[in-house]
Amino acid sequence: MSAFDFPSIYNFPPFFTQQPNEATWQTQAQLWISIILSYCRFYKIHRLDLSDALTTELFYNKSINRRLKLETLQSIIKMMIKQGLAEWDPPNKKTSAFIYWKKPEEWATSISNWVSENGLNNSIVTLYEIAHGEASEGTEFHEIDQAVLLKALDVLVKKGEAQTLQATNAEEMGVKFFGTG
Amino acid sequence: MQTGFLKSSPKIILRFTDYNSPFLGPSPTVPTATTASPSSSLQQPQTWICFSCSYSNFASTPKCELCGVKRPDALTSSSSTSLSQTQISPTPILGEHSPTASLGEVTSSPTLQPVVTSEGISCPRCTFSNHPSMVWCELCGMELGTFKIDGMELSDDGNVEKTERAQHVKLAFRNGGSASFNNKLKSAMTDREWEKITEPISVNPQTDFDPVRGGISGIMKNVAQNQEEQKETLDQAFKDLDALMAKASDMVKLAQSIKMKLNKDSSESEVSADDDSTFSTYLLELGMSNPVTKKDSGSIYHQELARQLAEFLSALLHKHKGMMVLTDVYCLFNRARGVALISPDDLYKACSLFERLDLPMRLHQLASGLLVVQAADHNDDVIAKRVLEYIRQKGSLTAIELAAIENASIALVSEQLQMTVSKGLICIDETVEGVRFYENIIINYQWDQQALQ
Structure with missing residues (x-):
């Protein structure tokens, strides 16, 4: 697996300091958000x-010995939350x-x-199968965080496209997909 | 004593009208007091001798200045109480006192009267010739009586007359108004206006009694004397400085003549032109032939000062890249003035007049509150551009590095950097080592993410 390719701004020392100029800061934060998202997607x-x-x-950045401050990162995450790109977990803590x-x-x-492609409609799939199963290998949601997966399934449940089936263990929880087609 | 007298008698209203309206009561007292004083001042020295250490004290000091022993009561009581009694409180008992009786009471028998000669006072008991300032005989301790003042002499007819006068006045209010009169009377009593009048009168007898020391006038005299002495000391101290001031203008003239000469020389020969120019800049910074002073220009002082300041700064500002901190201006300007220094306040006032007088510079307050003088054609954009240019050349700069390049104070440079940051032209890099400034490449940075996906 090749390493993540950072943009050149990553080697610009002031990029790691929260800029006092508001306009500059907005751009800077937006650049950081893009980097975070790309980095997370990559890994x-x-x-x-x-x-x-x-x-x-x-x-x-070890090569220029610059590190982002926690407060700066928190401000960036806050901006991400505003844009619906992040969420505190747990919600009351900013850690x-x-x-x-x-x-x-x-x-x-x-x-x-993915469900319709694999003909899994109207059958029950466990969460483990979705996240770690062989069938989901190669998809973006392979190795997905369980909490995120649950949130995604919630969306489907609300739409009426799926139904969750409770189990003793969260990983064994099943989902039944109703095919749209 | 005065207040005691006024308070004590319930019939005070009557005495008040009696005392003030004819104004004859006190007036005879004064001449008698003055006529009495020469006779007493002959006998009474202005000093008293401490019986413990024989130090000669001023009559006004209650304690010996040297050893702190209290002044003998006999002296103070005999002189002051008798005086006050006779002069101020005209009690009926005093009025009945006959002058002869009081004389006999105080002075000792005529046989023991001390003999005063030019050499000294011979003791009435042992005939030892004492120093004129002695109070007691040095040999036998007999009282020499040099202090005996019989204040009873001062009891005058005027006072006696006063006591004989009507002690009260009856006021009848036929058509009412008694209540309002009563109120007025009461307020007059509380205000005690008459005390203000009587006070200066009460001073006079005391000065008569002791013309040099004692009482309020004595204190005032002392203060005045002290001031006089201080002034003299100061005058002496600053005499040299005055001389320097007088020479200062000559010095400036000399400096200017040298400058002129240098200019001529450098135009004639190119040799050591550099040295000359540095020297002439020193002279420029030093010399100011006729500095504007408050004395010369009066009400338009600040305007005149502003004009001179502008003239002075026009060359300097250029050298300092169009902007100078006000404190620097103050230093340089006062150095140029040499001796006729101005206050920071005057400088500030003069600088704030630049705009109104249409002079080619402005007093400008930076965001942090730092005051600077900048050339009128000099604004933030120009500075920002220049700062950015420096940073582009060097890659990154700290305030200290920029200050070194700009030959300006760090305070001013950091202000300029902050201003440039706020314009979004440069950005900061904050580390433990300090803040470095970089060109702002963040704001226009485009990251082509499509290549990654």
Whole structure:
């Protein structure tokens, strides 16, 4: 697996300091959001623990010895939440967040597409099968975070396209998809 | 004593009208007091001798200045109480006092009267010739009586007359108005206006009694004397400075003549032109032939100051790239003035007049509150552009590095950098080592993400 290719701005020292100029900061934050989303998509990361993430290469450029500050990252995540690209987890704490490089609705669509493609309509699939099963290998939602998956399935349930079947274990929870077609 | 007198008697209203309206009561007292004083001042020295250490104290000091021993009561009481009694409180008992009786009471028998000669006072008991300032005989301790003032002499006819006058006045209010009169009277009593009148009168007898020291006038005299002495000291201290001031203008003239000469020389020969120019800039910074002063220009002082300041700064501002911190201006301007220094306040006032006088510079307050003088054609955009240019050349800069390049103060440079940041032309890189400034490539950065997907 090749490494994530950071943009050249990643090597620009001021990029790691929250800019006092509002316009500059908006651009800077937007660039950071794009990098975070791309990075997470690349490595299929669904959840970021902020303090841990700050030590990873995403927010710490060892070659120029610059590291993003926690407050700056929090402000960036806040902006992402406003745009519906992230969510605090747990919601009352600002220590970690879901990164929606695909929004739950988009996940829902891709899952239902996958279901119909594989002829799984009207049959029961467990969450484990969706996230880690052989059938889902190669899809974007392979190794998806369970919480994110549940959110995506919730969308489908609300639409009336699926029904969740409770089980003792969350992974054994089943989903029945009603084919749209 | 005065207030005591006024408070004590319930018939005070009557005495008040009696005392003030004819104004004859006190007037005879004054001449008698003055006539009495020469006789007493002959006998009474202006000093008293401490019986413990023999230090000669001023009559006004209650304690010996040297050893702190209290002044003998005999002196103070005999002189002051008798005086006050006779002069101020005209009690009926005093009025009945005959002058002869009081004389006999205070002065000792004529046989023991001390003999005063030019050499000294010979003791009435042992005939030892004492120093004129002695109070007691040095040999036998006999009282020499040099202090005996019989204040009873001062009891005059005027006071006696006063006591004999009607003690009260009856006022009848036929058509009412007694209540309002009563109110007025009460307020007059509380205001005690008459005290203000009587006070200066009460001073006079005391000065008569002791013309040099004592009482309020004595204190005032002392203060005045002290001030005089201080002034003299100051005058002496600043005499040299005055001389320097006088020479200062000559010095400036000299500096200018040298400058002129240098200019001529450098135009004639190209040798050591650099040295000359540095020297002439020193002279430029130093010399100002006739600085504007408050004395010369009066009400238009600040305008004149502003004009001179503008003239002075026009060359300097150019050298400082169009902007100078006000404190720097203050230093340089005062250095140029040499001795006729101006206050920071005057400088500020003069600078704030630049715009109104249409001078080619402005007093400008930066975002942080720092005051600068900048050339009128000099604005933020120009500075920002220049700062950006420097940063482009060097890649990145700190405020200190830029200050070194710009030859300006760090405070000013950091202000300029902040301004440029706020314009979005540069961006900051904050590390533990400090803040570095970079050209703002963030704002226009485009990341082609499509290539990744």
